[in-house]
Amino acid sequence: MLREVGMSNNAGSLALDVAPFPKELTCLQVCEFFSSNPDTLTVAVVDGERPIGLVDRDTFLLLFSKQFGHALFDKKPIAQAMDPCPLIVDKAIRIELVGALILNEKPSALLKGFIITEDERYFGVGTALGLLRHSVKRGRERENEIETARRDAVLANETKTQFLANMSHELRTPLNAIIGFSEIMCGELFGPMENEYYKGYAKDIYSSGEQLLGLVNDMLDVAQIESGQMKLREQHCDMHELINICFTQLGSKIQGSGVALIDRTPSALPEVYADDRKLRQILLNLLSNAIKFTPQGGMVSVHARITQKGELRIMVMDTGIGIEQKDISRVLQTFGQVENGYQRKFDGVGLGLPLTKSLVELHGGKLWIKSAVGKGTVVCFTLPPQRISSPAMLAAARA
Ligand SMILES: Nc1ncnc2c1ncn2[C@@H]1O[C@H](COP(=O)(O)OP(=O)(O)O)[C@@H](O)[C@H]1O
Ligand SMILES: [Mg+2]
Incomplete structure (x- = not known):
């Protein structure tokens, strides 16, 4: 029977309540004990209250079953047939440490068991079975903890x-x-x-x-x-028209900023089947970031092409301050901004990029950032082939 002692995470909780053998007990008596207690695997030998050795059932019975075993050992005290150097652990040490001790110092304790003491006095014996039970119980507890944390x-x-x-x-x-x-x-x-x-x-x-x-x-x-409630209102959209609308809307921002805003998309671009309001939002977010983070004399441009896979890839490029490699994943997270002196001059809370990425993903596309500090940033996004309408125009755009 497992005895629960205080915190269930220390060696004491592994202690089996097995009465130890006094060191004077004869081997014959021990033999009879093991015969009539088939479930007892290991028993400590004590000198008064102090443990001095361990007798495990298998080793002991093997010794006895040998030729002349009885004749040799019957009358001898068990102290002469025990293991005099078993693993002894204090009941207060953590069970994980007991496991580590067995693995690193005394693997035989897995088969033979070990002694648990309290202030160097005998407290109980422990077995691999107890360790296994504990680890199964801990595993279950951890699972519950993780599940609760996940729900929270x-x-x-x-x-x-x-x-x-x-x-x-x-x-x-x-x-x-x-x-x-x-x-x-x-x-x-x-x-x-x-x-x-x-x-x-x-x-x-x-x-x-x-x-x-x-x-x-x-x-x-x-x-x-x-919350998964955003729905797309799709229709056929003209990319050039969308870009023009964005450029017009950004006109006041660009005025006096000393930044040039240029459309470098090819004249033949296929129509796309998308939510035009959201597509405009995507472009506006990327373009306004590019303008915001590009100092005077710089340039912001939009590029587009059809990729090998048949996707439409749009790129918003700037010659601005750039983003450090380590910050790229952060700026794509909600409320993630880069902390630097230049950044603090601007308003914004760090919602634009993650929102833009989600809007692209809602269309089945991908968004990623390439950037070099001091040189500029390119934000690319794609729209999948099934959103690109006319095959003829597609071919024209590829040519
Ligand atoms: N084109 C860019 N060049 C340099 N830094 C950028 C650029 N676009 C975004 N960033 C960085 O990413 C951060 C997050 O951008 P965003 O999500 O649009 O939020 P906000 O514009 O509200 O700061 C910005 O604060 C800035 O540090
Ligand atoms: Mg922004």
Whole structure:
């Protein structure tokens, strides 16, 4: 029977409650004991309370079954037939350490068992069976712990997603009022604004509101993607048209930044079957990052080609500050930004790239980044062949 002692993770919990043999017991008595206790595998020999050796059933019975075994040993004290150097461990040591001791120092203890002591007094004997039982029990406990941790993590993630979704909804309503009314004021719809300062403030309120709304929308998108609720509204889209719309939208950003924005895509590009709003979002995110992280005099360009596999590959290139190799996986994670002096000059919370990657993946494509610090960055994404509509145009684009 296993005796539970205090924490179940120390050697004491392995101790089998087997009465030890006093050292004077004769071998014949031991032989009779083993015959009438077929389940006892190993017994300690003690001198008073101090263990001095171990007798394991198999070794002992083998000795006895030899020719003249009885004649030689019957009357001898068990102390002369025991193993005088068994493995002895204190009950307080960790079971893992017992296992390591057996493996490294005394493998024979796996067959013969070992003695467990408390303050050097006999406490019990341990066997490989006990170790095995413990390891099975620990394995089960670990499995339960991992399962509980996994469930907690899933719940926490769902809570976070729900919180993001709720917050975004709550923020959008007042933001719409801020944007709507400041737009009316900027346009002086109900009469002119006399004071120039007020006009300037109204413009600031409007652009700050728009910026916040962009952020809130990104958060809502992340929440939707994470909860698997984002659906694509697909249609046939003209890539050139999409790129033009993005360039126009970015016009004000590029003005005065001293960065050139160039379309280097081939004139014959196939139509793609995709969600045009999301495709525009992908391009806008990549282009605005490229502009944001490219200092004056630099260049941002868009390239496209059909790959060997028949995918459409779009590349947004810049000659900007670049991203260190070690940071690339981080910037693709939600809220991941690179900490450096240049970066802190800009707003943003690190949602753009992970969101963009998810939007590409939602279309069945892939997104990756190549970058060299101080030279520039290329963000590539693909759309799979089944999204590219006309084979004739495809051939033209390949030519
Ligand atoms: N074209 C780029 N050049 C250099 N760094 C970039 C570029 N695009 C993204 N990064 C880095 O990746 C980070 C994450 O980008 P993103 O997810 O779009 O978030 P945000 O724009 O809100 O910072 C940026 O803060 C920046 O450090
Ligand atoms: Mg960004």
